[in-house]
Amino acid sequence: MDGELSPQDKKDLDKFIKFFALKTVQVIVQARLGEKICTRSSSSPTGSDWFNLAIKDIPEVTHEAKKALAGQLPGIGRSMCVEISLKTSEGDSMELETWCLEMNEKCDKEIKVSYTVYNRLSLLLKSLLAITRVTPAYKLSRKQGHDYVILYRIYFGEVQLNGLGEGFQTVRVGMVGTPVGTITLSCAYRTNLAFMSGRQLERTQPIMGIIIDHFVDRPYSGSSPLHPCNYRTTGEDDGGNFPSVDDSQEVCTTSFSTSPPSQMVIPSKEGGIPVLPLHPAPGVQADGERVPTCNLTDMNQHAATTPSSSGEAELLSKSSEGKSGTPQDVLETTFTRKVGAFVNKPASQVTAANMDLPFAVFAPKIVESEDTDVMVNPPDSPILESPLHASLHSDQSSGSSGLTQDEFVMVELKPAFSKDDFLPMDLGTFYREFQNPPQLSSLSIDISAQSMAEDLDSLPEKLAIYEKNMEEFDAFVDTLQ
Amino acid sequence: MNCRSQILELTVEARQIEETVLAVLHTVLLHRSSGKFHYKKEGTYSIGTVGTEDVDCDFVDCTYVRVSSDELDRTLRRSVGEFKDALRNSGSDGSGQISLEFYQKKKSRWPFSDECIPWEVWAFKLNVVNLANEQERQICREKVGEKLGEKIINIIEVMNRHEYLPKMPTQSEVDNVFDTSLRDVQPYLYKISYQITDSLGTSVSTTMRRLIKDTLAL
Numbered sequence: 283m284d285g286e287l288s289p290q291d292k293k294d295l296d297k298f299i300k301f302f303a304l305k306t307v308q309v310i311v312q313a314r315l316g317e318k319i320c321t322r323s324s325s326s327p328t329g330s331d332w333f334n335l336a337i338k339d340i341p342e343v344t345h346e347a348k349k350a351l352a353g354q355l356p357g358i359g360r361s362m363c364v365e366i367s368l369k370t371s372e373g374d375s376m377e378l379e380t381w382c383l384e385m386n387e388k389c390d391k392e393i394k395v396s397y398t399v400y401n402r403l404s405l406l407l408k409s410l411l412a413i414t415r416v417t418p419a420y421k422l423s424r425k426q427g428h429d430y431v432i433l434y435r436i437y438f439g440e441v442q443l444n445g446l447g448e449g450f451q452t453v454r455v456g457m458v459g460t461p462v463g464t465i466t467l468s469c470a471y472r473t474n475l476a477f478m479s480g481r482q483l484e485r486t487q488p489i490m491g492i493i494i495d496h497f498v499d500r501p502y503s504g505s506s507p508l509h510p511c512n513y514r515t516t517g518e519d520d521g522g523n524f525p526s527v528d529d530s531q532e533v534c535t536t537s538f539s540t541s542p543p544s545q546m547v548i549p550s551k552e553g554g555i556p557v558l559p560l561h562p563a564p565g566v567q568a569d570g571e572r573v574p575t576c577n578l579t580d581m582n583q584h585a586a587t588t589p590s591s592s593g594e595a596e597l598l599s600k601s602s603e604g605k606s607g608t609p610q611d612v613l614e615t616t617f618t619r620k621v622g623a624f625v626n627k628p629a630s631q632v633t634a635a636n637m638d639l640p641f642a643v644f645a646p647k648i649v650e651s652e653d654t655d656v657m658v659n660p661p662d663s664p665i666l667e668s669p670l671h672a673s674l675h676s677d678q679s680s681g682s683s684g685l686t687q688d689e690f691v692m693v694e695l696k697p698a699f700s701k702d703d704f705l706p707m708d709l710g711t712f713y714r715e716f717q718n719p720p721q722l723s724s725l726s727i728d729i730s731a732q733s734m735a736e737d738l739d740s741l742p743e744k745l746a747i748y749e750k751n752m753e754e755f756d757a758f759v760d761t762l763q
Numbered sequence: 764m765n766c767r768s769q770i771l772e773l774t775v776e777a778r779q780i781e782e783t784v785l786a787v788l789h790t791v792l793l794h795r796s797s798g799k800f801h802y803k804k805e806g807t808y809s810i811g812t813v814g815t816e817d818v819d820c821d822f823v824d825c826t827y828v829r830v831s832s833d834e835l836d837r838t839l840r841r842s843v844g845e846f847k848d849a850l851r852n853s854g855s856d857g858s859g860q861i862s863l864e865f866y867q868k869k870k871s872r873w874p875f876s877d878e879c880i881p882w883e884v885w886a887f888k889l890n891v892v893n894l895a896n897e898q899e900r901q902i903c904r905e906k907v908g909e910k911l912g913e914k915i916i917n918i919i920e921v922m923n924r925h926e927y928l929p930k931m932p933t934q935s936e937v938d939n940v941f942d943t944s945l946r947d948v949q950p951y952l953y954k955i956s957y958q959i960t961d962s963l964g965t966s967v968s969t970t971m972r973r974l975i976k977d978t979l980a981l
Contacts, residue, residue, distance in 0.1 A: 318816075318817040318819065318826075319815070319816070319817050320814070320815075320816045320817065320831065321814035321815055321816070321831060322814040322831055323798070323811070323812060323813050323814040323830065323831045323832055323947040323948050324798075324811055324812040324814070324947070325798070325799040325801075325811040325946060325947050326799075326801070326811060327798065327801065327809045327810060327811050327812060328812065331812040334797065334798045334810045334811065334812055334813055335812065335813055335814075335815070336812045336813065336814035336815070336831070402925060405794060405922060405923065405925075406923065408793050408794050408815075408828075409794065409919040409922060409923055411793070411815055411828045412790055412793060412827065412828045412915055412918075412919060413915070413916065413919055415817065415825075415826040415827060415828055416825075416912040416915050416916060420826065421824075424826075453916055454920070454923075455919065455923070456919065456922070456923030457923060458925075
């Protein structure tokens with residue numbers, strides 16, 4: 283079979299398939315980064331844009347893809363798969379979709395490799411770009427952040443669709459026939475994005491109703507770790523294209539001929555592309571176990587390295603601060619957040635009562651310093667879940683800790699919008715006094731304890747006194763008129 | 764050869780017309796646009812790079828991908844704007860059809876003008892409804908988003924059948940196959956036209972047929 287394909291054609295075809303696979307992975311992962319993608323058209327070919335499409339190359343993704351391929355090409359029985367999954371801040375994960383690049387045995391001997399196959403692969407990539415915005419996981423990935431992140435995993439070999447739940451759908455992106463087989467690209471995606479059920483009793487309430495269907499602690503049979511989709515390397519911020527530099531510095535074919543195939547000339551400019559220095563973010567290791575955090579202003583630290591038996595790398599959501607430690611700490615750091623005003627102390631005493639107080643939410647929040655805050659340093663795992671649960675639950679209610687101040691020691695109260703100590707009476711003091719005014723004396727209990735009988739008994743005496751002073755009273759009334 | 768045609772149909776609210784039509788047109792043109800050709804000697808040519816851009820819709824729960832070419836986007840928006848106005852002017856609850864036709868030019872000898880031979884036609888039929896309250900509009904937003912996603916998948920399915928495409932032209936023939944007027948990308952020659960039917964479902968007596976895009980206005 284291969285004998286009919288010229289060596290040059292075979293070489294070209296292998297190159298096309300390899301770079302098509304790499305670009306496919308880039309498109310899929312970039313579509314799940316959670317941001318809109320925009321690349322510029324360029325009328326003059328640079329020689330580095332494979333398939334005449336401006337698709338940026340994230341170096342880590344290329345690295346992972348090459349690692350998964352391990353020098354092989356997708357072929358018959360050897361599929362390249364990109365698995366997209368969702369991982370909540372509680373550690374539950376769910377597979378959302380699996381993109382499969384496969385090859386079947388149906389060959390198209392007549393097709394022109396370096397022209398028709400190339401153009402059709404380009405068309406297929408365009409279709410992939412469009413379809414990745416249409417599957418359900420796209421919307422989820424655009425909303426990732428605090429509560430969940432989207433991860434990807436690349437593997438090579440047999441397609442595994444077990445994790446997609448019942449009733450998963452498959453959509454075919456397209457097919458391209460080649461002399462050695464037909465390349466097909468398809469996506470199997472989960473449709474059952476139901477709320478948690480059953481297991482709820484064992485776990486805390488989900489935050490804001492995260493869509494979770496199952497959360498098996500997945501035994502990763504393969505060695506391919508999960509990677510987050512929402513990270514950036516510093517190199518990416520430079521903008522523009524950087525060609526995927528691989529060992530042989532191959533560049534793509536951008537020249538075509540309108541003359542008959544036998545005279546086709548394809549100048550390939552191997553070795554002519556300058557090697558762009560890759561800009562790995564500090565701390566990134568080649569094995570992909572640590573990944574840099576994304577480019578938000580509150581993210582200066584790197585994600586924790588979590589030692590796990592399966593070599594799984596985890597990135598935390600955008601709100602996390604990096605801390606190294608056990609998975610438990612990792613779990614907890616995703617919830618670390620600055621304690622702002624009106625944040626409830628995460629204690630079990632928090633009640634939704636005392637709502638009848640006006641401005642209950644402004645009631646003095648018993649805020650301890652961060653060191654003793656349960657949210658930041660959970661004492662141990664059994665308690666870990668309930669404070670988180672309680673704090674999150676109470677975030678949604680406007681209940682306050684309208685308890686008496688006797689139970690807590692006020693360390694510091696920072697009411698929002700108050701200036702610091704210009705007046706002797708600051709806002710915090712005002713709140714305190716306002717919320718706990720002294721009882722009116724007339725309403726005090728002593729008075730009400732008096733009985734009616736006593737009142738009646740004292741009446742005649744009072745009447746006698748008033749009659750004696752009647753003249754004074756009359757004179758007083760006259761002065762009023 | 765026979766011209767293949769595809770019809771897509773969708774029911775939308777008036778404010779969704781523009782975005783749904785643009786989503787469909789851009790998805791088709793994404794697949795039918797190439798980078799700019801640069802012809803070199805010896806009959807070879809190289810192709811420029813096509814960039815892409817994600818566009819979020821405001822009134823429909825959907826994101827589509829378009830070619831990164833502001834010129835092309837402006838041209839399409841102009842056509843779609845006219846279609847939308849015509850639809851709205853025809854009264855409420857009407858329907859209309861906007862067509863995107865890819866054609867090739869065939870030079871004829873004088874005094875005959877060049878022939879335009881279509882090879883692919885995409886017709887997008889829209890039924891416009893009016894909704895009473897915000898809740899219905901919200902449901903409509905999501906439903907139309909889903910349906911639009913399905914249409915995009917339909918378009919991609921057709922595109923990947925790899926049916927007839929015009930042969931790659933020589934330098935002298937390129938304007939008969941491609942629209943070379945844009946600076947950054949090169950779509951196949953296309954024209955957009957539309958038809959409005961009133962709410963009774965019959966063709967309006969004065970059927971408006973306008974050729975919005977014609978590269979060679981002779």
